[in-house]
Amino acid sequence: MRRVRRFLPVTFVALLAVACLYIIWPSVPGEFLPGNVPWPHGKGVKFGSFERRTLRLGLDLQGGTRLLLKAEVPQDFQGNVDDALDGTIRVLRKRVDASGVSEAEISRQGDRNLSVQLPGLTPERARSLLGRTAQLRFCEPAGANAADVGLCDQEGRWQQATGDVDGQRIALTGRYLKSNAFVQFDQAGRPGVGFEFQDPGGEVFRQITSRRIGQQIAIFLDNEQLSAPVVQSVISDRGSITGLTLDRAQELVVQLNAGALPLQLTVLQEQNVDATLGKDSVHRSVLAGEIGLLLVALFMILYYRFPGVIATVALVVYTLVSIALFKLIPVTLTLAGIGAFVLSIGMAVDANILIFERMKEELRAGRSYAASIDAGFSRAWPSIRDSNVSTLITCGVLYVLGGGFELPFIGTFDAPLVQGFAFTLAVGVAVSMFSAIRVTQILLHLFVGTGISRKHDWFVPEPSGTAVEGARP
Template sequence: MAQFGKKTFSVGKRRLAAVVLLILGLGLGVYDGAIFWNKKAPERLRLRGSLAAPYHLGLDLQGGAHLVYQADFSNIKVDSESDAMQGLRDVIERRVNAFGVGEPLVQVNRVGNYWRLIVELPGEKDVETAIKYIGQTPLLEFREPRDASTTQQILDAQKQGQDLGEDPYFLPAVLTGRYLQNAQLEFDQNTNAPYIGVAFNGDGAKLFEDLTAKYIGQPIGIFLDGQLRSAPVVQDKIVGGKAVITGQFTLDQAKSIVRDLNSGALPVPIALVSQQTVEASLGQISLLASLRAGLIGLVVVALFMILWYRLPGVLAVIALLVYTSIVLALFKFIPVTLTVAGIAGFILSIGMAVDANILIFERMKEELRSGKPLQDAMQEGFARAWTSIRDSNVSSLITSAILYWLGTSVVRGFAFTLALGIVISMFTALTVTRTLLLATLRKNGSRFLYISGFVNKSQILIPKS
């Protein structure tokens, strides 16, 4: 009797913990469904600010544009193409953000020997303007002069229809817009004609100093978007990293170039090679279909768990709802950009969360059939199932990590939501389900409610008092 009294105290604490977990799950559920809560709740209870923020939906769920640009390194010199592409990604991301697109995705991808930049603009309706805005970013280059013999060879070849794309006067650039610190509009004191003053960062200033020191008495080509704007002759080494771009600019043209240079000069020229547009209506259809699939899967799993595992199945379903509320809350809090693939990963993780509960309940059933007391059977079931749960989930996490590391954006979304769901499922299976199970213990409770499958009460061994 004393022993049972000791267990009763433990069960009392478990019941308090179970109430706390249920309240936490309910609160997170309100946060998850803020848009529905605010429609029904009184004004004073409605969520506001970040608590009412919607989920971040990807391109395939809310519509928008998927653009693929290809970089061209044929006319520029860079120490590292990978670093140059990262710089390009940063520049394009700033331009897209300045355009006002919500949650854009800009990422670098390599296909064979070609470097590509993938730009996704979720929810963007005026795609043509966005493409034009991205493409208007000027490419600034300072090119070195070729020697006279090489220039003549290229000119002779071009007369015969060869090397037509080769610049006969200047070499590919070493100093480009990636080293630009800022640009400003200036005016000639004599003619009042506008020109553009540029300043380079530390690395760019050193390159510019070396460039002017090397070619004193020779012209240096200053190009914008591949067009020669000016070719000033170097009179002396220029220290300090400042230069000017002159040309037949109108005031509006000069202002536009300065604005674009300051928002990010492209370190690498790019060309649009692919464009796909997803209508918002199609995205809405995909979203509804994904939600419907998830709901149907959840209901079918819940029915199976309740019918086969009885009371533990009911508690597992409650734990599954707590699990769902935690994961959805994390999706909003991080935030995670949800795609169809990402939702698929989340739905798959629900099934894996159920797997952990099944392992626990089956081990618990074996202990009950051997005649152990109910609480001991529960503790033993969790202890013996843990190694199987750990090993299976760790292997799944390793797979998710490989998919995230090597996959494209769509695969990464799937891998991330799957991995996040697996981690949370381990917590809910080993903490929430255990707490709820122990909270249901009572003196002389029916052991039949805790045994799964088709079994007669006569098959259940009753432990000796």
């Protein structure tokens, strides 16, 4: 029974490593491994609607689109232009985040221009997602009062639909929608967008549909007519937009939930950005990382001998778990993120060094192998804990500040690359605490009472006198 209890933690670590290797195994192994070997192809992870097949790469690694947008300020605009620009950036950020694009950079350039970098998006998709004001309007056939309420189209067929609430005329627009629009499908499987109204939009919609039963009402997004359904009954709190493709429906949901842009945007420049490193350079970076890990492992084994072997195994487990988490969360990897990951590897090795030095001191003092393990970990833990907690606090500060804040006389400061660095480092540090403490400890305890625990020169290479010779296994 004791032997079973000893091997259970080791079995868990082995199964965890195999599971992580399965998760991160590339779908095209030849891009990262020697091409003359028939490697199996990775299938990624899929549980229901949750699916992860590849690592998410940033603009500098996979390319994407860079846009320069100009904010058009109307002559009769009465608000604060800087506030409107900052609000525009916030809406763009919501759209980008909701569409699943990470590591996007949105910043002001000059007085009224915005620079946007979107990794992994084509220029057409970027224009469609960000270039629209996304002002939703509900319209009815133009009548005698069309000039008073405003036209919806250039042909003059539709006018803005309105209603009266507490003696005030209210035009029904997207500002009265709740931020919970969703993609829905009709009985024939055709996609559309469902939405709900907030007060007083529901009452206005009830008035419009009650007077238009058997007639059409049109739904416009900016100057584009999305649909013109015939009203079948009085509706007050919800509605739907049909006749859309699935991609268009998903995009419209993002735009409606993020809200309309305070200012209209015009695309001044459009650039399709190639990956900075390119495929060859990425492969060389992977090779460099493998060589670096090999050199670290070689140093640990030569200097610490058997504990160095244990540390190397723990480092491999750390690498597998970290990359698996990057893929599952998912974390967008950029050059900054890769730098953070390499830094966290160094911190994981540093924790093992602290533990092994403490173990050597205990062995020199004549303590047993098992007691040296426990004492080494307990004495090294405060230093490891304080160092990693300090790093995590720093990561938290960087992540919060990188998310955007207001600077006097400058405006909105937005640094998603800083956020990516901070988040990647935080994940790596958290995993390193597990690998350095639990995995290393589990593997060292596996050899308690074995012949290896009696070979003290495998743990304390340099001569240490009678203290080591008197140590117990």
